[in-house]
Amino acid sequence: MNAGGETDAYVLEAHGVGKSFTTFERQPGFLGVLKNFVARKSVVVDALSGIDLTVRRGETVGLIGANGAGKTTLVKILTGIVPATTGAARLFGRDSFHLRNQEKARLALVMGQKSQLWWDLPPIDSFKLLKEIYSIETVDFDRRVAEYTKMLDVEDRLKIQLRQLSLGQRMKMEIIGAFLHDPDVVFLDEPTIGLDLVSREVIRQFLVRLAEERGVTFMLTSHDLEDIEETCKRIVVLDGGRMAFDGDLAALSAQVMGKRAIEVHVDPHTPIDESALSRDIAAFGAVVAGRSVAAVTVVVDAARLPELVPALFQLLQVRDLSVERQPLELLVREIYRRSDREGSSIAGSRPEGASV
Ligand SMILES: Nc1ncnc2c1ncn2[C@@H]1O[C@H](COP(=O)(O)OP(=O)(O)OP(=O)(O)O)[C@@H](O)[C@H]1O
Numbered sequence: 001m002n003a004g005g006e007t008d009a010y011v012l013e014a015h016g017v018g019k020s021f022t023t024f025e026r027q028p029g030f031l032g033v034l035k036n037f038v039a040r041k042s043v044v045v046d047a048l049s050g051i052d053l054t055v056r057r058g059e060t061v062g063l064i065g066a067n068g069a070g071k072t073t074l075v076k077i078l079t080g081i082v083p084a085t086t087g088a089a090r091l092f093g094r095d096s097f098h099l100r101n102q103e104k105a106r107l108a109l110v111m112g113q114k115s116q117l118w119w120d121l122p123p124i125d126s127f128k129l130l131k132e133i134y135s136i137e138t139v140d141f142d143r144r145v146a147e148y149t150k151m152l153d154v155e156d157r158l159k160i161q162l163r164q165l166s167l168g169q170r171m172k173m174e175i176i177g178a179f180l181h182d183p184d185v186v187f188l189d190e191p192t193i194g195l196d197l198v199s200r201e202v203i204r205q206f207l208v209r210l211a212e213e214r215g216v217t218f219m220l221t222s223h224d225l226e227d228i229e230e231t232c233k234r235i236v237v238l239d240g241g242r243m244a245f246d247g248d249l250a251a252l253s254a255q256v257m258g259k260r261a262i263e264v265h266v267d268p269h270t271p272i273d274e275s276a277l278s279r280d281i282a283a284f285g286a287v288v289a290g291r292s293v294a295a296v297t298v299v300v301d302a303a304r305l306p307e308l309v310p311a312l313f314q315l316l317q318v319r320d321l322s323v324e325r326q327p328l329e330l331l332v333r334e335i336y337r338r339s340d341r342e343g344s345s346i347a348g349s350r351p352e353g354a355s356v
Pocket of ligand 1: 074
């Protein structure tokens with residue numbers, strides 16, 4: 001254990017973390033403005049409750065959840081931007097809300113929607129400012145700028161004003177800026193939002209390499225499950241401010257491997273009786289995992305496909321049918337469904353396996 005209280009075991013900890021925000025309802029119109037003065041109505045939002053999470057050095061954690069699930073709030077609490085209402089959050093063994101400069105220097109935060117670099121400066125000038133702020137040795141600075149800009153394919157953009165760069169180039173510069181001081185823990189909140197496929201891929205490869213070569217611990221939030229699948233070993237799912245799942249991604253993916261998603265396109269004018277269909281396909285161990293007006297997605301063990309597919313032709317007015325590996329997204333949807341039904345978290349067994 002060092003001076004900050006960090007144990008070798010965990011770099012990040014949340015113990016029973018909860019966060020409530022109090023907001024005030026605003027009445028519309030002129031009368032409403034007057035009413036707001038006289039009697040403001042307060043509303044309490046429980047953004048997070050009872051979050052327990054411990055992350056070891058070198059772990060790569062994907063944090064997912066629907067809009068408003070509490071992901072950004074959790075990241076803000078862990079990094080000490082806002083205090084928790086209940087429970088304790090710790091970074092490097094120290095209370096996150098009372099970090100000292102020495103802990104802050106080991107941390108980096110990349111917010112996809114916010115720029116940490118200076119908008120009017122070319123990235124190289126922002127990087128030089130960061131060099132001074134973090135006292136980065138010149139030799140390390142020069143090597144990292146050269147290496148990281150090459151890895152992210154933005155070597156020729158260093159001297160162009162940040163505001164003149166494309167969204168993808170800007171994000172890559174933000175990421176380089178975050179990694180320049182060689183942080184131990186990096187939080188990335190939606191780093192690939194709005195980026196094209198090639199840029200996403202380049203950023204994912206960069207993160208994987210940094211985690212492998214430098215042992216960086218990172219926590220990544222993204223609505224793009226491929227980001228998480230390609231870069232993280234562990235997955236944490238938040239649902240309505242509660243922990244819905246925490247487990248090993250490989251074990252979760254292994255479950256996906258043995259499953260198939262059958263997308264059945266039907267005549268849109270012949271409505272599907274979903275409860276009857278669910279009942280009929282249950283005999284094959286299959287479930288309805290999604291539907292639209294003219295299609296229904298059914299998930300089943302790969303081994304039962306030969307029995308189920310002919311049965312589907314009997315049960316539905318099939319126009320077309322395709323079979324694919326079950327996307328992770330469907331499994332995550334199932335986690336949400338179970339979390340809603342059971343009203344409590346579904347623990348994955350880490351690191352050996354995960355259960356949903
Ligand atoms: N400063 C704030 N004041 C009041 N309510 C807030 C504040 N910040 C967040 N909330 C509320 O807390 C809940 C969780 O918000 P949060 O931003 O953490 O969700 P999220 O999972 O990051 O969502 P998204 O994917 O949309 O970014 C939401 O209901 C949100 O409205």
